[in-house]
Amino acid sequence: MITIYKPTKEEWIGLIKRPIITTESLNESISTVLKQVKDKGDVAVENYTSLFDGVQLKNFRVSKQEIEEATTSVSQEIKEAIKIAASNIKKFHQSQIIQEEKVETTEGVNCWRKSVGIEKVGLYIPGGTAPLFSTLLMLTIPAQLAGCKELILCTPCNKQGKVNEVVLYAAQYLGIDTIFKIGGAQAIAAMAYGTETVPQVYKIFGPGNQYVTKAKELVQAEGVAIDMPAGPSEVLVIADEVADADYIAADLLSQAEHGTDSQVVLVTTTRQKISEVTEALEKQLEELPRKDLAIQTLKNSLMIELSTIEECIAFSNAYAPEHLILNIENAEKYIDLVINAGSVFLGAYSCESAGDYASGTNHTLPTNGYAKSYSGVSVDSFVKKITFQKLTKQGLKNIGKTIEVMAEAEELIAHKNAVSIRLKKLSNE
Amino acid sequence: MITIYKPTKEEWIGLIKRPIITTESLNESISTVLKQVKDKGDVAVENYTSLFDGVQLKNFRVSKQEIEEATTSVSQEIKEAIKIAASNIKKFHQSQIIQEEKVETTEGVNCWRKSVGIEKVGLYIPGGTAPLFSTLLMLTIPAQLAGCKELILCTPCNKQGKVNEVVLYAAQYLGIDTIFKIGGAQAIAAMAYGTETVPQVYKIFGPGNQYVTKAKELVQAEGVAIDMPAGPSEVLVIADEVADADYIAADLLSQAEHGTDSQVVLVTTTRQKISEVTEALEKQLEELPRKDLAIQTLKNSLMIELSTIEECIAFSNAYAPEHLILNIENAEKYIDLVINAGSVFLGAYSCESAGDYASGTNHTLPTNGYAKSYSGVSVDSFVKKITFQKLTKQGLKNIGKTIEVMAEAEELIAHKNAVSIRLKKLSNE
Numbered sequence: 047m048i049t050i051y052k053p054t055k056e057e058w059i060g061l062i063k064r065p066i067i068t069t070e071s072l073n074e075s076i077s078t079v080l081k082q083v084k085d086k087g088d089v090a091v092e093n094y095t096s097l098f099d100g101v102q103l104k105n106f107r108v109s110k111q112e113i114e115e116a117t118t119s120v121s122q123e124i125k126e127a128i129k130i131a132a133s134n135i136k137k138f139h140q141s142q143i144i145q146e147e148k149v150e151t152t153e154g155v156n157c158w159r160k161s162v163g164i165e166k167v168g169l170y171i172p173g174g175t176a177p178l179f180s181t182l183l184m185l186t187i188p189a190q191l192a193g194c195k196e197l198i199l200c201t202p203c204n205k206q207g208k209v210n211e212v213v214l215y216a217a218q219y220l221g222i223d224t225i226f227k228i229g230g231a232q233a234i235a236a237m238a239y240g241t242e243t244v245p246q247v248y249k250i251f252g253p254g255n256q257y258v259t260k261a262k263e264l265v266q267a268e269g270v271a272i273d274m275p276a277g278p279s280e281v282l283v284i285a286d287e288v289a290d291a292d293y294i295a296a297d298l299l300s301q302a303e304h305g306t307d308s309q310v311v312l313v314t315t316t317r318q319k320i321s322e323v324t325e326a327l328e329k330q331l332e333e334l335p336r337k338d339l340a341i342q343t344l345k346n347s348l349m350i351e352l353s354t355i356e357e358c359i360a361f362s363n364a365y366a367p368e369h370l371i372l373n374i375e376n377a378e379k380y381i382d383l384v385i386n387a388g389s390v391f392l393g394a395y396s397c398e399s400a401g402d403y404a405s406g407t408n409h410t411l412p413t414n415g416y417a418k419s420y421s422g423v424s425v426d427s428f429v430k431k432i433t434f435q436k437l438t439k440q441g442l443k444n445i446g447k448t449i450e451v452m453a454e455a456e457e458l459i460a461h462k463n464a465v466s467i468r469l470k471k472l473s474n475e
Numbered sequence: 476m477i478t479i480y481k482p483t484k485e486e487w488i489g490l491i492k493r494p495i496i497t498t499e500s501l502n503e504s505i506s507t508v509l510k511q512v513k514d515k516g517d518v519a520v521e522n523y524t525s526l527f528d529g530v531q532l533k534n535f536r537v538s539k540q541e542i543e544e545a546t547t548s549v550s551q552e553i554k555e556a557i558k559i560a561a562s563n564i565k566k567f568h569q570s571q572i573i574q575e576e577k578v579e580t581t582e583g584v585n586c587w588r589k590s591v592g593i594e595k596v597g598l599y600i601p602g603g604t605a606p607l608f609s610t611l612l613m614l615t616i617p618a619q620l621a622g623c624k625e626l627i628l629c630t631p632c633n634k635q636g637k638v639n640e641v642v643l644y645a646a647q648y649l650g651i652d653t654i655f656k657i658g659g660a661q662a663i664a665a666m667a668y669g670t671e672t673v674p675q676v677y678k679i680f681g682p683g684n685q686y687v688t689k690a691k692e693l694v695q696a697e698g699v700a701i702d703m704p705a706g707p708s709e710v711l712v713i714a715d716e717v718a719d720a721d722y723i724a725a726d727l728l729s730q731a732e733h734g735t736d737s738q739v740v741l742v743t744t745t746r747q748k749i750s751e752v753t754e755a756l757e758k759q760l761e762e763l764p765r766k767d768l769a770i771q772t773l774k775n776s777l778m779i780e781l782s783t784i785e786e787c788i789a790f791s792n793a794y795a796p797e798h799l800i801l802n803i804e805n806a807e808k809y810i811d812l813v814i815n816a817g818s819v820f821l822g823a824y825s826c827e828s829a830g831d832y833a834s835g836t837n838h839t840l841p842t843n844g845y846a847k848s849y850s851g852v853s854v855d856s857f858v859k860k861i862t863f864q865k866l867t868k869q870g871l872k873n874i875g876k877t878i879e880v881m882a883e884a885e886e887l888i889a890h891k892n893a894v895s896i897r898l899k900k901l902s903n904e
Contacts, residue, residue: 116489127880134580134874141578142588147569151563151835159571162814163847180881212884248848263696269706271848275698290900296893303889330896335888381863385591392865395897399890400866402697404877406580407862419593419700421860431850433836436821437829445563448833451556452609455641459764460732461828464725468760468824471719 047312047327049320049349061348062365064277064414065307072260076231079257080264083235088242094232101205108209108225108241116214128216131404132183138406139188142425161429163193164271166245168237169222170252173202173229177210178253184408184423185251186220198245200237203230230254234261238270249273250316251410251423273423277414278307281398282367282387284358285323286374287316293394294319295326297371302343302398303336309348311365313358320349359383366417369398377401388417435441439472476741476756478749478778491794492779493706493843494736501689505660508686509693512664514532516741517671524663530634536672537638537654545643557645560833561612567835568617571854583870590858592622593700595674598651599681602631602658606639607682613837613852614680621857626651626658627674629666631658659683663690667699678702680839680852702852706843707736709826711796711816713787714752715803722823723748724755726800729828731772732765739776740794742787749778788812795846798827817846868901 053061084088088106096102148158169185171178182199189197199222203209209227217225226244228236234254238261239245249261249271259276266272283302285294298310312323327344331337352358359380362370366386375381377392384390388411389401401407410423437445446465453461482490511519525531567739577587600607611628618626628651631637638656647653655663655673663683667690669675678700679691688705695701710730714723725836727739741752756773760766779785784803791799795815803809806821813819817840818830830836839852867876875894882890 074762089834113598122885123880125885127877130581130874130877131881134584137580138578138586141576144573144575146573147570149835151566152559155563155829155834157835159853165814166847178885179887227755267692267696269704269843269845271845277698292896292900293893296889296896300887300891300893303887328890330889334892335886340889351716378865381589383863385594386859387861387865389862392863395868395871396864396866397871397893397897399585399878399882399893400871400874401862401864402878402890403881404874405584405864405866406586407864412859414698416698416700417859417861418595419859421858422862424588424860426855426860429850430815430841430846431832431853431855432813432816432846432853433818434821435818435825435830435834436807436834437825437834439824442824442826442829445559445829445833448556448559448826449831451552452560452832453828455553455556456607456609457764458729458732460725460728460759460769461831463759463763464722464729464826464828467721467725468826471721 047344047347047351051351052297058364069256069260076260079231080235083232084239091228091232091236093230098230099202101207106227108227113214113218117210117218119211120215134404134406135183135187139425152437152444154444157209157435159431159433161431163429164249166196167194168247168250169199170254171201172254177213179212179216180403182216184410188425189428192425194428198224200226200228200233203227231257231261238265257325274412274420275416279304280309280367281369282311283371283373285314285319288375289373291322293328294323295330297397299330299340302340308343312349313361317351366415368411368413385419388412388422438441476776482778487793493535493851498685498689508660509664512661513668514672520657520661520665524657527659528631530636535656537656542643542647544641546647548640549644551557555866563833563835564612564616568620568854581873583867583873586861586864588860590860592858593678595625595676596623597676597679598628599683600630601683608641608643609644609832613839617854618857621854623857627653628654629655629657632656660686660690667694703841703849704845709738709796710798711740711791711794712800712802714743714748717804718802720751720755723752724759726826728759729771731769735771737772741778742790746780795844797840797842815847817841817851
């Protein structure tokens with residue numbers, strides 16, 4: 047890891063920069079995929095699945111039988127873990143559903159908001175080496191709590207046409223039965239435009255590779271909503287002198303194993319901690335199956351010494367990490383200093399993997415500094431908040447003049463008339 | 476207006492379509508503007524302002540003197556109206572700030588969310604014929620309630636280098652003093668990247684013409700957040716047989732005067748109402764200064780007869796209007812049927828202009844069918860909701876096994892280790 051002692055504020059600017067990932071070159075090829083699927087529907091999806099994933103599918107909807115088979119082959123241990131995690135995720139996300147009160151802003155003028163689930167939602171779960179069934183929990187549970195009526199899932203299959211069985215089991219456990227074994231940009235296109243087989247949705251959620259990300263970006267520009275912009279996963283750990291170096295190393299490695307574009311950052315007030323953690327990393331690395339991946343990531347990662355915890359948090363705010371671990375004494379004391387972060391883990395026992403899987407918080411979080419302006423996924427991500435208003439006759443009389451004056455000042459006379467015509471009739475009553 | 480009696484569900488598909496606006500051709504020219512401003516800062520902004528707006532600016536920050544001059548020249552009547560509207564907007568948006576409770580999802584596992592204002596926010600207010608100071612209220616008040624620390628405003632000036640004085644007065648009234656007299660794509664670029672004069676922001680809000688819209692779309696793809704995708708304004712009125720045709724006509728016209736790409740739709744259960752409204756429209760049109768604009772809009776607009784109020788609302792849900800007026804008896808009875816709409820106005824006296832200006836609800840709303848997945852602007856738009864979690868030793872013991880099993884099933888062994896290493900030390904305590 048790259049070690050920097052007491053960098054100046056000017057040096058921070060370089061340190062908070064993420065590796066630049068240019069995907070400009072994908073614009074054309076992914077636009078073509080989108081257009082083909084839009085125009086030719088299922089046929090185009092099948093062709094691309096054959097071309098990119100190397101599998102010929104006759105029917106890309108997962109059958110009941112496939113789901114049943116998955117259910118019987120998943121171990122009881124995994125089923126039990128999914129049950130517990132789902133229960134915690136549900137408990138936490140349920141607390142996000144809050145009935146807002148009506149507000150009488152002026153006598154006779156009542157205004158309120160109502161949350162309504164987005165009707166049609168599409169979830170994407172990548173295939174590949176690690177089958178991210180945990181992400182399926184993180185997206186499905188808030189969607190269901192939000193009241194989304196139609197929930198579909200796209201996830202790629204392997205060359206034998208099979209979808210990972212834990213993903214299928216989790217889908218079945220959660221009650222999703224509209225599952226398509228397609229991936230990549232063609233899956234995003236199918237959900238954005240709809241095909242003969244895949245229903246069109248209004249919002250698309252879920253992580254993916256650069257093709258998926260680019261496809262989501264392009265359909266967003268056409269008005270299909272997406273969860274948030276994507277970037278490599280990252281963690282920033284702030285540690286004081288009492289923090290256990292083994293814990294810090296383990297937390298850094300749990301991020302480093304995600305992929306070589308991941309970022310892990312340690313910021314500490316103690317120079318001694320940097321050497322302790324370096325030693326612990328070396329020891330723990332030896333036993334990791336993804337050791338080579340992790341080593342690569344660590345090469346681009348940072349260990350920074352700063353003077354105070356307050357300064358460490360200021361650096362973290364400038365970096366805006368997806369995950370922030372405050373492995374420090376009295377971590378709660380510093381909560382109000384945290385401005386930019388996706389999810390914050392307080393103290394020695396709140397490791398990132400807790401939030402990744404089972405504590406109940408969502409793990410779909412803003413990366414790449416997006417925590418400066420974006421929130422992680424929550425029930426909010428699956429609803430629209432519609433405003434309602436009801437003016438009584440008296441209510442309109444009370445604010446009518448205000449509306450008339452403002453509309454006239456904006457030179458919108460028909461806006462004014464909509465009030466004037468009513469006030470006139472009311473005055474004749 | 477185009478009149479359709481009892482269209483079939485198949486015909487709905489055509490009726491809910493908005494005019495297609497292709498802005499593909501702008502990609503290149505607006506990308507150039509963005510790049511120039513990114514590379515050359517103020518100089519590029521000045522050049523484009525000279526080129527596009529025809530004004531040479533030595534200093535494009537609005538001076539204290541200019542703000543003071545505006546304050547003295549705005550009429551008392553307008554000042555009073557702004558005060559009342561701002562007070563109602565504040566009251567309504569204040570109700571959106573809700574402290575969420577901590578949730579103990581498992582014994583020793585505490586999770587919660589905290590809303591933190593986006594630190595740096597940029598507002599754009601178009602210039603042109605109608606000075607939209609009301610939009611400034613609609614964006615600034617929730618931003619301030621959200622706790623955004625830095626709030627800047629860009630709004631173009633006229634050829635004499637002057638910004639509309641009501642806009643300046645409103646900014647001053649609300650406490651914004653960082654105002655730049657620049658517009659168009661160059662203003663969006665300046666806020667997205669920052670220049671020597673204009674600070675960089677994390678999220679950009681506000682309406683604009685096609686150049687502004689395209690610039691917002693392009694910077695969004697680079698990770699700068701924006702309020703929502705843009706489209707022409709629209710209203711859908713549902714009317715029953717007792718609805719006053721004059722009120723309906725006035726509400727339709729208040730939308731029609733926005734511009735020829737606006738859409739106005741009347742859906743009614745009574746054929747008679749269509750002829751009454753047609754007559755009322757003709758009468759009211761005569762007195763409108765923007766008569767020609769409104770006539771153009773009406774030509775592309777719809778009057779539809781359907782059988783029941785339920786069917787009218789189903790049509791509205793398919794259309795997903797920005798504004799929905801339920802000018803029907805017992806409008807409240809139908810609230811739960813409304814799925815897709817930006818803002819809903821109930822009954823005869825809740826005209827759209829009330830929400831446009833002074834009732835307290837926000838008027839920055841999803842157009843173009845985006846109400847299927849987007850909400851209007853609210854305090855939520857200006858915050859990130861950061862999740863926090865604190866696990867005690869016992870908390871980690873309680874969910875440790877679940878995390879280990881799930882991480883292993885996802886083949887993320889370092890994620891598992893972060894828990895195992897802690898559980899091991901704890902078992903030795």
